[in-house]
Amino acid sequence: MIIDPHQVTVETGSSYPEIFESAVAGRIKQRLGNAAGLKNFGVNLTRLAPGSRSALRHWHSHQDEFIYVLQGAITLVTGEGEQVLRAGMAAGFPAGTEDGHHLINRSDTDVAYLEVGDRTAQDRVSYPDNDLVAVQTELGWKFSHRDGAPYL
Template structure:
């Protein structure tokens, strides 16, 4: 039987932003300044995939450049002109453009707002158990354990 307390529709901007701006540990979390995520999928109780409405202030970034072992990701630009940074280099995106990142390729990716205007985009990712994330530009790795990300240095040692 469906949960009758879950909403069936909402205005995305009325869904409160995520309380904690980043799940990264410091010193990485502070690098996410200027990013705001509204967890649309969580608001509706979705369990198999997540959907976020994300805003990047000027000079903000979407994430550390990363690649997933099991999670596919997809972004769709609604407003602004973010720069997609991947192993292939930098690609300027505009409203209506989209990009997908297949799991297991090792191709690190992120969006960078190098403009003076706000960027707004949708991001969609699955919630595959056992996922891991690598960060080619940082001494960081992550493992998804029981639905929570745990972080360590690339050599497996704990973060201080």
């Protein structure tokens, strides 16, 4: 199926609890994989305005992630430190690797990248810098504190 990104819905914000929403202000996603009807993995065209983040720093228990930078320079932050990725560079994050990651646009221009992730069931996402855990359910992501108490 051919996808015209100009025809794919633009999404802002996230499904994070409200207290964490500001962390991803300035992030715009287009779910190209969903538009193509893909079932086993997702592909998002994501744009970050200057100062924006891709997500809270996180890692997945069961799902692999991959990013490919299309435009601009973006800072990859992991537990090991920071590295600038430029257009044409890529990074992968294997499932179960307990090294949280996220991207920050520290430049003065928009950044665009593709993010690819599988849709393995029963995934759990850990956020090492925040009191937050996400568990994948049939109804979507369910967020809680590390002690299991739900966010209200």
